[in-house]
Amino acid sequence: MSDRYAIAIDIGTSGIRAQALDLGISEVISTAITLRHPLPGANVVDHLHFAITVGRETAHYLLIEAINDVIKNLNIDLRNVERTAVCGNPIQISLFHNVEIRDLAYWGEHALERLEITQPPRNATVTSSEEIGLEISKKAEIYIPPAIKHEIGADALAMLIKSGVLEKKGIYLVSDFGTNAEIGLVIDGEVYSCSAAAGPAIEGQMIEKGRLASPGTICDLELTDNGWKIRILDENLIARDGDVVDPSSGKVIQSGNINKKAIGITGTGVIAAYSLGLRTGLISLPKIKSKDHRIHLQEDIYLTEEDIENIGKALGAFRAAHLTLAEEADIFLDEIDSTYMAGASGFYVDPNKSLNVGQIPPSSKEIYQIGNTSLAMARDIVLNPALLDDLQKIADEMRGKHITLATSRTFEKIYSLELSVSQQGMPFWMYNDWLARYGFQKIPPKVSDPNIHRIFEKDIPELGKYGLKIVEIGSILTTGFERCINCLKCVENCPENALTIENGETKVRTDLCSGMACLRCELSCPEKVFKYRDFLAKKEQKE
Amino acid sequence: MNNIEELESKMDQDFVAVRYNVELEGPAITPEKDPDVQAILPKEEPYRSIAMGVLHGDIDEALNSVKEGLEDGLSPMDVINDGLMKGMDAVNALYTKGFFFLPDLMLSGDAMMEGLKESEKVLGHKSETKGTVVSFVAEGDPHDIGKNLVVMFLRAGGFEAIDLGRDVPNEEVIDAVKEYKPIFMTGTALMTTTMTAFPKIVEEMQENGLEVPAIGCGGGSVRRDFVESFPMSVYGVEAYHTPKLADSIIKDKKTWKEIRKEYSEIVGEFVPEYD
Amino acid sequence: MKYLVVNHVRRFTKMVYKKGEEMVFGRSKFPVSQRWNIQLGAGYVVPEVKVAPVEGSETSEERMIAECRNIAQSACERAVAIGLPAFMLEQEHVSQQTNNPEWAAETTKAQVEVLEKYYDEYGIRVSLRQTPADIRIEERGPGLRGSDYDNNIEETMEACAANGASDLCIESMGGKALSDYGISRGDPRAILFGIGVLGSIDMEYMWNRIVNICKKYDCRPGGDTDCAQANTAMFMAGGLLDKDVSHTMAALARGMGAARSLVAVECGALGPLKDCGYENPIIKAISGVPIAMEGKNAVCAHSDLMGNLTCAVTDVWSNESVYHRQEMGGTTPEVWLQATGFESALMNTALQTGQEEVLRDLYTLTDKYRDPQALILAYDNAHRIGEAIVKYGKDPYLRAREAALEVGKIINEAVDANKLYLTRFERESLDSSLKTIENLPMDSDQFIDECIRAYSRKVPEFNPKNYELEV
Ligand code: B12
Numbered sequence A: 001m002s003d004r005y006a007i008a009i010d011i012g013t014s015g016i017r018a019q020a021l022d023l024g025i026s027e028v029i030s031t032a033i034t035l036r037h038p039l040p041g042a043n044v045v046d047h048l049h050f051a052i053t054v055g056r057e058t059a060h061y062l063l064i065e066a067i068n069d070v071i072k073n074l075n076i077d078l079r080n081v082e083r084t085a086v087c088g089n090p091i092q093i094s095l096f097h098n099v100e101i102r103d104l105a106y107w108g109e110h111a112l113e114r115l116e117i118t119q120p121p122r123n124a125t126v127t128s129s130e131e132i133g134l135e136i137s138k139k140a141e142i143y144i145p146p147a148i149k150h151e152i153g154a155d156a157l158a159m160l161i162k163s164g165v166l167e168k169k170g171i172y173l174v175s176d177f178g179t180n181a182e183i184g185l186v187i188d189g190e191v192y193s194c195s196a197a198a199g200p201a202i203e204g205q206m207i208e209k210g211r212l213a214s215p216g217t218i219c220d221l222e223l224t225d226n227g228w229k230i231r232i233l234d235e236n237l238i239a240r241d242g243d244v245v246d247p248s249s250g251k252v253i254q255s256g257n258i259n260k261k262a263i264g265i266t267g268t269g270v271i272a273a274y275s276l277g278l279r280t281g282l283i284s285l286p287k288i289k290s291k292d293h294r295i296h297l298q299e300d301i302y303l304t305e306e307d308i309e310n311i312g313k314a315l316g317a318f319r320a321a322h323l324t325l326a327e328e329a330d331i332f333l334d335e336i337d338s339t340y341m342a343g344a345s346g347f348y349v350d351p352n353k354s355l356n357v358g359q360i361p362p363s364s365k366e367i368y369q370i371g372n373t374s375l376a377m378a379r380d381i382v383l384n385p386a387l388l389d390d391l392q393k394i395a396d397e398m399r400g401k402h403i404t405l406a407t408s409r410t411f412e413k414i415y416s417l418e419l420s421v422s423q424q425g426m427p428f429w430m431y432n433d434w435l436a437r438y439g440f441q442k443i444p445p446k447v448s449d450p451n452i453h454r455i456f457e458k459d460i461p462e463l464g465k466y467g468l469k470i471v472e473i474g475s476i477l478t479t480g481f482e483r484c485i486n487c488l489k490c491v492e493n494c495p496e497n498a499l500t501i502e503n504g505e506t507k508v509r510t511d512l513c514s515g516m517a518c519l520r521c522e523l524s525c526p527e528k529v530f531k532y533r534d535f536l537a538k539k540e541q542k543e
Numbered sequence B: 001m002n003n004i005e006e007l008e009s010k011m012d013q014d015f016v017a018v019r020y021n022v023e024l025e026g027p028a029i030t031p032e033k034d035p036d037v038q039a040i041l042p043k044e045e046p047y048r049s050i051a052m053g054v055l056h057g058d059i060d061e062a063l064n065s066v067k068e069g070l071e072d073g074l075s076p077m078d079v080i081n082d083g084l085m086k087g088m089d090a091v092n093a094l095y096t097k098g099f100f101f102l103p104d105l106m107l108s109g110d111a112m113m114e115g116l117k118e119s120e121k122v123l124g125h126k127s128e129t130k131g132t133v134v135s136f137v138a139e140g141d142p143h144d145i146g147k148n149l150v151v152m153f154l155r156a157g158g159f160e161a162i163d164l165g166r167d168v169p170n171e172e173v174i175d176a177v178k179e180y181k182p183i184f185m186t187g188t189a190l191m192t193t194t195m196t197a198f199p200k201i202v203e204e205m206q207e208n209g210l211e212v213p214a215i216g217c218g219g220g221s222v223r224r225d226f227v228e229s230f231p232m233s234v235y236g237v238e239a240y241h242t243p244k245l246a247d248s249i250i251k252d253k254k255t256w257k258e259i260r261k262e263y264s265e266i267v268g269e270f271v272p273e274y275d
Numbered sequence C: 001m002k003y004l005v006v007n008h009v010r011r012f013t014k015m016v017y018k019k020g021e022e023m024v025f026g027r028s029k030f031p032v033s034q035r036w037n038i039q040l041g042a043g044y045v046v047p048e049v050k051v052a053p054v055e056g057s058e059t060s061e062e063r064m065i066a067e068c069r070n071i072a073q074s075a076c077e078r079a080v081a082i083g084l085p086a087f088m089l090e091q092e093h094v095s096q097q098t099n100n101p102e103w104a105a106e107t108t109k110a111q112v113e114v115l116e117k118y119y120d121e122y123g124i125r126v127s128l129r130q131t132p133a134d135i136r137i138e139e140r141g142p143g144l145r146g147s148d149y150d151n152n153i154e155e156t157m158e159a160c161a162a163n164g165a166s167d168l169c170i171e172s173m174g175g176k177a178l179s180d181y182g183i184s185r186g187d188p189r190a191i192l193f194g195i196g197v198l199g200s201i202d203m204e205y206m207w208n209r210i211v212n213i214c215k216k217y218d219c220r221p222g223g224d225t226d227c228a229q230a231n232t233a234m235f236m237a238g239g240l241l242d243k244d245v246s247h248t249m250a251a252l253a254r255g256m257g258a259a260r261s262l263v264a265v266e267c268g269a270l271g272p273l274k275d276c277g278y279e280n281p282i283i284k285a286i287s288g289v290p291i292a293m294e295g296k297n298a299v300c301a302h303s304d305l306m307g308n309l310t311c312a313v314t315d316v317w318s319n320e321s322v323y324h325r326q327e328m329g330g331t332t333p334e335v336w337l338q339a340t341g342f343e344s345a346l347m348n349t350a351l352q353t354g355q356e357e358v359l360r361d362l363y364t365l366t367d368k369y370r371d372p373q374a375l376i377l378a379y380d381n382a383h384r385i386g387e388a389i390v391k392y393g394k395d396p397y398l399r400a401r402e403a404a405l406e407v408g409k410i411i412n413e414a415v416d417a418n419k420l421y422l423t424r425f426e427r428e429s430l431d432s433s434l435k436t437i438e439n440l441p442m443d444s445d446q447f448i449d450e451c452i453r454a455y456s457r458k459v460p461e462f463n464p465k466n467y468e469l470e471v
């Protein structure tokens, strides 16, 4: 083993993933990840909002602090790290880089003008560990890949490159499923891209019993002869068979080998339930046809009609985006040769179900699940820093053909059909009729037996000889509120149990807190003394 | 020779074969044959054709009938109230029944607006409406589908809706309040970063000594507790609630405080968010 | 011209039946006589039974021969046991039979032996129908014409005829790739192209050969069916509550299917037309040939929405198909021949007592308004569609188009008369399809050109060369 190391980092909305590589033998030696993001909030906009509210510096600091914690767990001497590359969406990368983020928080010119924001170029950049604040060798270079367009970032570039479709003839659809799905339609190497803001339901949020993927969550369901078989993530995040239940009553029909009670349902689990519900007729949009209008998966884990509406709205964004892209690029969806699903959700979801619910086009004959391409690209960059220039070239070329859905009339029309389906139960033949009326193509029929290619066993294929370490991030911010009467309303109302008050000290765990989209603590304070912002003021003083 | 017809006339079809698909979903009849719609549609021409144009979401059909009517010397107000509005009422009836969907509403709304503009040309000024409402999407926010629905329902409900569009700076909202003196205002935001515009707008209005009876704030990321944390505001749940809220303001002189308390009663249905 | 409005066959431009109500079961304008003293469409209805060889019997020639012999034996035994004056046995080939002409020769021979024995012994009138499988694969070179598969079909046909089959049928598959595409996508143009044009072209190729073979032997050219296309639409349309394919769309496909299946008769097929051709009443109205039909006694094979109505003008009454196995009432050849046998007895009684028109009308009325697909096959409507077809009789495309338009008219009239109600799905699918079809060109070259351009890429199995169409 040599003593020259590199680190590859992927900053995702739901956590940080880092890998150490031995530069002598060009191999991964260890992996460390977190299961949460250090900033409060459940999606990037929450992170962004938090960062804007508390100031970029603080947000950057929290993020880097967490990354430093993670890389300390990589089992290498950090003083010997020569290179580090990051990848992720523009918001995460900008927070990492500590550059302007406010342009990502608002749409249109007005806010940008008023706040006098200039968009940073977000080009490929080489910077230093000192600049960023990473606790590694001072001489280490840090590589930051370019973004294509402000809402389509290096993560999208990664999936396009790692899927290998840019060099091939043919028509390919590549998407990274997340709250914001990046979608690329590649026609003989020419890329049409868009970002479909599907929403947090895709990751199990805004769903009453939804949770990010973590041990004890339901991540998939399988239709069996006598009911739905539940698949639950174990301590190592491997899916195991749980009970078989009758989804309309929750009655356990057959006990599984994981008999621990599930603690929630993940995004992939929600999609599975939606898919099976539609298939079996338990869901007849927008209604659930059980006695209490719920789908029961286990004691106290269920989906409500409101959940179904939310997931419907989110999935609708996918289908509407696919149709819009196809219309703009002037192809038919069933001409697509293969479909690539990137990212962790794209890896762990059952493609048959994605196909059934419209997350990928129903005509997808060849489906590739390519895993975490962001981390893969960060690895490629540290092994070959010259790649950064190539990436910049590719990004420059691509900037032209980005389709901004916000100004697309096509998208708006199709999305209102989606709303009609999910909120009002418009049947699909009528949907197709409307498409025809608008002069658009129809939804292609569903293929019955798609070929599914799962390139790796896990979304991170190679963990290295030291294996995987899951790092708990527990950044705590502390403050005290003057005139607090200690009624504890704020603590009671916190849905995430992120808050404690002891001896006049109020503490919040930022990694658990939902942040700016929540603020139930502040809103529920009868004395109006709870000020979320105060946490951060204190933090800054501490610096 | 025509024996089969004689036989056929003797038989009760349902005794032999039931078309359960039709029983279940109701037969496909043209919208104008629906009994509720028949009760709404005017009987006389050209009002009937005008209303049918709106019902069919057919701009040309509606506009041509409106033009013909106006050329024949009908009063523009009659064209609006007895033709266009009746068409929209029929559309609403079918929407409520679940036979019409969002895109039907949008097309019919467009047809009605075109007819309205034509009538107002002849009228020489804006037509009398129940009142003026200003609608906007918060600055920095592109999500305008919900707001478009709000505007459509307001117009269908007989209100003049001033549509400020999306990404609307706060000053523009304030200016619109000054200019139109609306009886109601609606704001929509779908991003947590943009919904903060609402309290700021209220603050600025208060600073300028301006007031509206209520500001309905809605949109995906907005929650009731947030909206009720600043004055003058009411949390809006469904776009089709908007005309009912506006009605309660002009008819029953409801204030924002009262609407907050009586939301479910005003909109006439159970609203979980107000439970 | 892309597709010669072909002249080597005689096209129907006039109706043989002048009125729908002239048609009745058991009687046709041109009865067919076969060996073993049987006449079809000559005043009595003949029951038919058809049984598929049990799984595993295709593994060797000996087994297949034994299997076919057993089926014939069982059928004959039951026929005499319950006193049937006549019956037809049909053997639909499994692919191995057609692929090995020598098997076909032997299995035919075995069945002939059994039937002949019973004919000799009891004087029972029998008919042996052999239906080789259309084993051609469109996308596999050299395609539909001249491949080994294709040659095997021809040799098998000849083997059957030479070894004593009473008549020959086939369910030809030309144009299926396109009609499948159109049916699953609700694209009426693709359906029309697949059925009306490609199906018709391919049938001509197939049937001229079959007729020539039959001429050499004491064997009749029977008929074809649009099973591969219009029945696909019907099965996908499913029951009343299914929504994959609308029942109105399936009715349109049926109308087109009649224009296509008529080609067999134009090439010289004499009937009875093949049982699963639900379009047969239309072809009978046009051409006067006897037909075989199926319905309520084919429930072993599938479900349709017109189980009685299909009896109304049939000449042979079939069970469609059933696996060779044991039921409580006997083996399936026995059981199902008994079912079709008794139904035929009822029809024959009506014929004898002069009540045939009443029975025909009762059959018709039980299903006429059950479904649009049934409505259009009621004999009066079938006749109307026939008239639409002969109006453009010389042009296979235009006549299929016209048939579809007439189907639309018939359904709309029934709806307007409040006799049949459609769901919105059926309504909109019919309206939009009719609109599409009405707007199609009135020139078949132009239509074919457009379709070749539109579908060559989308339907990879489709190769215009298979239909001798220039690109
Ligand atoms: C469609 C959509 C888009 C479309 C918008 C098209 C358009 N013209 O509106 C497009 C694709 C353009 C888009 C873009 C973005 N979006 Co977007 N989008 C959505 C989506 C999927 C649905 C929103 C929607 O239209 N809902 C339906 C309408 C009808 O609902 P509504 O407006 O809320 O209105 C209803 C009620 O609220 C009510 N109502 C509204 N106002 C009022 C007023 C009154 C008085 C009353 C009574 C009622 C009422 O009436 C309606 C019901 O009847 C949501 C996710 C989701 N599942 O909800 C994300 C979502 C809103 N988007 C989001 C984001 C972040 C974005 C982007 C900023 C993403 C990015 N980073 O680039 C971009 C915008 C910038 C850009 N570069 O374009 C986030 C917001 C997250 C947050 N916490 O703030 C969401 C939640 C998705 C996510 N990623 O989590 N998006």
Ligand code: SF4
Pocket (backbone or CB within 6 Å): A040, A493, A494, A495, A496, A497, A498, A499, A508, A512, A513, A514, A515, A516, A518, A519, A520, A521, A522
């Ligand atoms: S209540 Fe407050 S502390 Fe708790 S999750 Fe919400 S914002 Fe965070």
Ligand code: SF4
Pocket (backbone or CB within 6 Å): A481, A483, A484, A485, A486, A487, A488, A489, A490, A491, A501, A524, A525, A526, A527, A528, A529, A530
């Ligand atoms: S709700 Fe307000 S007053 Fe009550 S404990 Fe929390 S901060 Fe103090």
